[in-house]
Amino acid sequence: MTAQTSSTPWFLSFPGLIFFLGMVVLPLTLTAVLSFHAYDFNIGVLDSYTLSNYTTVLSDPYFLSIFLRTLRIALITTVLCIVIGVPEAYILSRMWNPWRSIFLLVIIGPLLVSVVVRSFGWSMLLGSTGLISKASIMLGLGPVRILYSEAAIVIALVHVMLPFMIIPVWTAIQKLDPGLEPAAWSLGASRFTAVRRIILPQISLGVLSGSLIVFGLSASSFAIPGLLGGRRLKMAATVVYDEYMHELNWPLGAAIAFIVLVANLLIMLAYNRMIEAKARKVLG
Amino acid sequence: MSFLTLNSLSKTYGNFTAVDAVNLEVSKGEFVSLLGPSGCGKTTTLQMIAGLAEPSAGSVMLDGREITREKPNRRGLGIVFQTYALFPHMTVAQNVSFGLEMRKVGRAERDRRVAEALALVKLDQFADRYPRQLSGGQRQRVAIARALVIEPPVLLLDEPLSNLDAKLREEMQFELRRIQQTVGTTTIMVTHDQGEALSISDRVVVMEHGKMTQADVPAAVYDHPATEFISSFIGKMNNIPGIALKLGIHASGVILPATDCPATEGEPAILSLRPERITIVPAGQGHLHGVVSARFFFGSHWLFNVDTAVGQIIVSWPNTDGSLPASQGQPVGLSWSPESARVSARTRETSRIDA
Numbered sequence: 001m002t003a004q005t006s007s008t009p010w011f012l013s014f015p016g017l018i019f020f021l022g023m024v025v026l027p028l029t030l031t032a033v034l035s036f037h038a039y040d041f042n043i044g045v046l047d048s049y050t051l052s053n054y055t056t057v058l059s060d061p062y063f064l065s066i067f068l069r070t071l072r073i074a075l076i077t078t079v080l081c082i083v084i085g086v087p088e089a090y091i092l093s094r095m096w097n098p099w100r101s102i103f104l105l106v107i108i109g110p111l112l113v114s115v116v117v118r119s120f121g122w123s124m125l126l127g128s129t130g131l132i133s134k135a136s137i138m139l140g141l142g143p144v145r146i147l148y149s150e151a152a153i154v155i156a157l158v159h160v161m162l163p164f165m166i167i168p169v170w171t172a173i174q175k176l177d178p179g180l181e182p183a184a185w186s187l188g189a190s191r192f193t194a195v196r197r198i199i200l201p202q203i204s205l206g207v208l209s210g211s212l213i214v215f216g217l218s219a220s221s222f223a224i225p226g227l228l229g230g231r232r233l234k235m236a237a238t239v240v241y242d243e244y245m246h247e248l249n250w251p252l253g254a255a256i257a258f259i260v261l262v263a264n265l266l267i268m269l270a271y272n273r274m275i276e277a278k279a280r281k282v283l284g
Numbered sequence: 285m286s287f288l289t290l291n292s293l294s295k296t297y298g299n300f301t302a303v304d305a306v307n308l309e310v311s312k313g314e315f316v317s318l319l320g321p322s323g324c325g326k327t328t329t330l331q332m333i334a335g336l337a338e339p340s341a342g343s344v345m346l347d348g349r350e351i352t353r354e355k356p357n358r359r360g361l362g363i364v365f366q367t368y369a370l371f372p373h374m375t376v377a378q379n380v381s382f383g384l385e386m387r388k389v390g391r392a393e394r395d396r397r398v399a400e401a402l403a404l405v406k407l408d409q410f411a412d413r414y415p416r417q418l419s420g421g422q423r424q425r426v427a428i429a430r431a432l433v434i435e436p437p438v439l440l441l442d443e444p445l446s447n448l449d450a451k452l453r454e455e456m457q458f459e460l461r462r463i464q465q466t467v468g469t470t471t472i473m474v475t476h477d478q479g480e481a482l483s484i485s486d487r488v489v490v491m492e493h494g495k496m497t498q499a500d501v502p503a504a505v506y507d508h509p510a511t512e513f514i515s516s517f518i519g520k521m522n523n524i525p526g527i528a529l530k531l532g533i534h535a536s537g538v539i540l541p542a543t544d545c546p547a548t549e550g551e552p553a554i555l556s557l558r559p560e561r562i563t564i565v566p567a568g569q570g571h572l573h574g575v576v577s578a579r580f581f582f583g584s585h586w587l588f589n590v591d592t593a594v595g596q597i598i599v600s601w602p603n604t605d606g607s608l609p610a611s612q613g614q615p616v617g618l619s620w621s622p623e624s625a626r627v628s629a630r631t632r633e634t635s636r637i638d639a
Contacts, residue, residue, distance in 0.1 A: 177369050179368075179369030180371065182365070182369070183371075183430075184371075184382070185335075185355070185357045186334060186359075186363040186431075187430070187434060188383055189382075189386050190357055193386070197382075201373045202372065
């Protein structure tokens with residue numbers, strides 16, 4: 001081995017750094033700069049700088065309600081993914097092949113289908129003339145229209161986000177000593193107690209990483225709220241799109257995008273800190 | 285009356301019989317080892333007692349009560365797993381306390397019993413540590429304390445010492461026996477280590493291919509192995525094939541004496557002789573002549589490989605005063621008292637010497 005100089009690590013990470021700078025830092029910086037530009041409806045983006053984009057967004061109830069909805073939908077989706085995904089991962093870990101492979105494929109399935117096709121599939125199911133509504137009419141309960149509601153967005157998001165919850169949780173379960181549960185049973189714990197007291201605390205880090213992925217992707221989701229939420233129900237990503245493409249007010253869109261990014265980061269970091277600090281203390 | 289009884293307990297997986305009609309009676313306070321090579325069904329037998337594997341046939345009786353189909357959390361047996369299965373997110377005290385919590389034991393009594401159990405395994409200083417901060421032997425002792433604190437009628441040990449290094453394993457053997465004798469719990473230990481089984485159990489149960497082939501006190505299993513497999517699995521054994529005589533065998537033109545000789549005269553037979561029962565005598569004397577081909581030092585004893593007319597014979601020689609009976613290449617005579625040799629009918633082709 002030749003002697004290492006202090007420049008070697010820099011040299012080795014050079015391609016990654018260039019990629020990161022070009023693909024992440026540069027566009028983000030440009031967006032940030034853009035968000036401080038003034039805008040005039042007749043002229044377009046002006047060369048002067050202002051904070052008015054931020055004050056407009058943060059003082060307008062319309063935008064605030066969209067942020068609130070985004071937060072609510074992302075939270076509900078994350079909670080539902082935990083409620084469904086954790087038991088599913090546990091069951092999956094108790095399965096033997098070939099069933100395990102088959103069910104893994106079923107779980108990853110939604111990711112293999114294009115988001116547009118998947119969303120139109122949901123709109124056929126959830127629309128006022130869709131399968132669920134027709135079944136409800138046949139049962140004499142009258143038509144139900146789930147499409148273009150927050151419920152439709154949540155259903156479709158949970159569907160596609162589940163693998164991002166199940167896979168980290170499943171990985172965490174696989175790392176556990178298979179003797180832990182029998183040990184708990186032998187000490188008098190019921191199956192439920194054994195899972196609650198012994199298994200769950202140890203997979204909390206898996207649930208944490210799953211939640212972060214699901215929350216982040218849900219809060220910034222674009223296609224699903226766009227197709228299943230309709231024109232009226234906006235989420236953060238869709239309203240950014242509107243500002244850019246319909247209003248042509250790029251600086252305002254950039255300001256919204258930046259606010260969403262910062263809010264997302266703050267929520268995820270706080271959550272990460274809270275759970276991780278607790279888990280690390282115990283799990284080492 | 286026996287305390288724990290296995291009645292023709294069997295376990296089959298498809299066409300494979302893991303455990304084949306095992307009958308065993310264990311008295312209260314007894315320390316029984318299930319000994320056998322891997323895959324002999326000993327762990328499956330233990331799991332059926334624990335309720336972690338469902339028997340295909342037969343029954344398990346505990347203190348007059350049938351527990352064959354009872355859930356593991358209702359049996360109340362103490363189990364020490366091979367991996368210890370300590371709960372990594374709980375401290376030592378919390379681990380030990382878990383079984384008492386499940387039994388809804390009050391806080392004050394729980395603390396007292398946890399402290400008692402930890403004192404029993406000499407870990408009172410480590411109550412607030414997490415399992416990852418302990419050494420292998422300490423984790424092992426936490427597992428024992430956790431299993432014993434619930435005052436189980438039977439303690440089940442699944443290869444409890446196999447994850448420890450040789451030195452620690454020996455210490456823990458004595459420690460295990462001391463703990464078991466202090467609390468007097470009926471104990472069943474599964475092991476593949478014959479030394480472990482012989483040294484600490486009241487009774488050794490040998491299993492081969494899912495069948496129980498011998499159940500006796502350690503000395504009897506060692507001195508009177510019921511099958512040829514046991515004779516070679518437990519300790520070292522010289523197995524010399526020949527033709528049975530009235531008192532011994534005839535092999536390769538040599539007559540080898542033995543008093544314990546149940547084989548029919550004139551039939552093929554095997555003479556079994558433990559290496560430590562053979563004495564090396566000056567060349568020209570003894571029952572068998574040979575040349576020392578190799579010599580190994582084990583600290584407490586020497587092992588000699590002696591080439592003779594009937595093949596290679598292993599001789600063990602205690603290192604009492606440092607004197608050596610023979611060096612490599614030296615012709616020697618081998619002698620033994622005819623009472624120490626056993627002759628059995630030869631049933632199948634077997635290797636002559638098994639380590």
